[in-house]
Amino acid sequence: GIQVEQSPPDLILQEGANSTLRCNFSDSVNNLQWFHQNPWGQLINLFYIPSGTKQNGRLSATTVATERYSLLYISSSQTTDSGVYFCAVTNSGGYQKVTFGTGTKLQVIP
Amino acid sequence: SAVISQKPSRDICQRGTSLTIQCQVDSQVTMMFWYRQQPGQSLTLIATANQGSEATYESGFVIDKFPISRPNLTFSTLTVSNMSPEDSSIYLCSVEKGLNTEAFFGQGTRLTVV
Numbered sequence: 001g002i003q004v005e006q007s008p009p010d011l012i013l014q015e016g017a018n019s020t021l022r023c024n025f026s027d028s029v030n031n032l033q034w035f036h037q038n039p040w041g042q043l044i045n046l047f048y049i050p051s052g053t054k055q056n057g058r059l060s061a062t063t064v065a066t067e068r069y070s071l072l073y074i075s076s077s078q079t080t081d082s083g084v085y086f087c088a089v090t091n092s093g094g095y096q097k098v099t100f101g102t103g104t105k106l107q108v109i110p
Numbered sequence: 111s112a113v114i115s116q117k118p119s120r121d122i123c124q125r126g127t128s129l130t131i132q133c134q135v136d137s138q139v140t141m142m143f144w145y146r147q148q149p150g151q152s153l154t155l156i157a158t159a160n161q162g163s164e165a166t167y168e169s170g171f172v173i174d175k176f177p178i179s180r181p182n183l184t185f186s187t188l189t190v191s192n193m194s195p196e197d198s199s200i201y202l203c204s205v206e207k208g209l210n211t212e213a214f215f216g217q218g219t220r221l222t223v224v
Contacts, residue, residue, distance in 0.1 A: 033212055041147075041200045041218040045111075048212035086152065088213070097143060097168075098204070098213050100153040 002027045002091045004101035012107045013077045021072040021104045023087035030090050032063050033098070034072050037084040046072070046085075077108045112136060112205050116216030123193055123223050130189045131219045133203035138183035143204040143213070144176070153202065159186050193223045 003026040013019055023032075034046040047054050047061040049070065054061050058077075063070040070087055087101040113136040123129050133142065144156040156176055157165040165178040179187045190197050202218045 030210055031212065035215075041220055043202065043215040043218070045212060045214065088153075090210075097155045097158060099155075103152050 002029070002089060002099050004087060004089055004099055006085075006087060006101040006104050008104060009102065010105045010107075012109065015077060015079060015108055015110050017077050017108075018073070018075045019077060019106070021074070021085055021106075023070040023072070023101050025068050025070075025087075025089050025091075025101075027091050028068070029065065030096075031098075032065075032070055033088045034061055034070070035086045035088060036081075037086060037103075039083060043086070074106075077106075079108045079110060082106055082108050112139070112207055112214040114203060114205060114214060114216035116203055116219055118219055119217060120220040121222070123221065125194050125223055127193055128189055128191045129193065129221060130187050131201055131203075133186045133188070133216055135184045135205050137207070139205040139207055140183070141206060142180060142186045143206075144178065144186075144188045145202045145204060145215075147200040147202065147218075149198070156188070156201075190221065193221075195223045197221065198223045 005024045007022045031050050036044045049061045049063045051065045058075045060073045085104045088098045090096045115134045117132045142159045145153045147153045155168050156171045157167045159165045159178050159180040161180045177189045200218045203216045204213050206213050
């Protein structure tokens with residue numbers, strides 16, 4: 001099956017700093033999503049971005065499907081950004097299972 | 111988007127017992143998915159539940175251990191049977207509201223087996 005690797009696995013940021021999280025996938029994909037898992041375990045949808053670039057406030061994401069990677073940018077980080085960030089892909093049409101990446105654990109310190 | 115209600119949100123259970131997790135969606139959906147997230151790990155698909163047919167299980171997961179019901183288009187249950195401490199995980203249900211659309215997740219059930 002498709003492999004989804006994220007980097008870095010762990011990241012500590014000072015509040016106000018910027019960061020880039022990367023997601024590499026081993027095969028072509030139909031869909032790609034970014035999620036934030038908060039400390040209570042809930043998955044929050046950040047972006048649905050099979051290709052192109054999207055922005056939502058301090059967050060933006062870019063997917064280059066032809067080169068099999070996606071990037072999540074966090075600017076002016078806040079302590080509430082702490083948690084685990086997952087990218088997740090589907091690589092066939094229709095209703096298909098989502099394959100999750102390995103995750104990036106982010107800690108933002110005051 | 112989709113509003114997904116999952117119950118219970120957390121539970122502590124004795125080994126050897128079973129726990130049934132419920133997942134309710136605010137609108138009809140064709141497919142529902144159940145995931146497991148072991149401590150410190152990523153999410154792994156357990157099974158896909160289609161209304162009116164038996165669930166389809168991923169490699170490493172079996173129906174006797176994780177029976178699933180899907181009685182209608184808005185509801186599903188996952189049972190974790192004969193639990194052991196290794197079953198301690200977060201269990202999440204997920205839906206997709208249309209073909210090739212984004213997935214939405216319930217808030218998860220944090221299970222601890224003692």
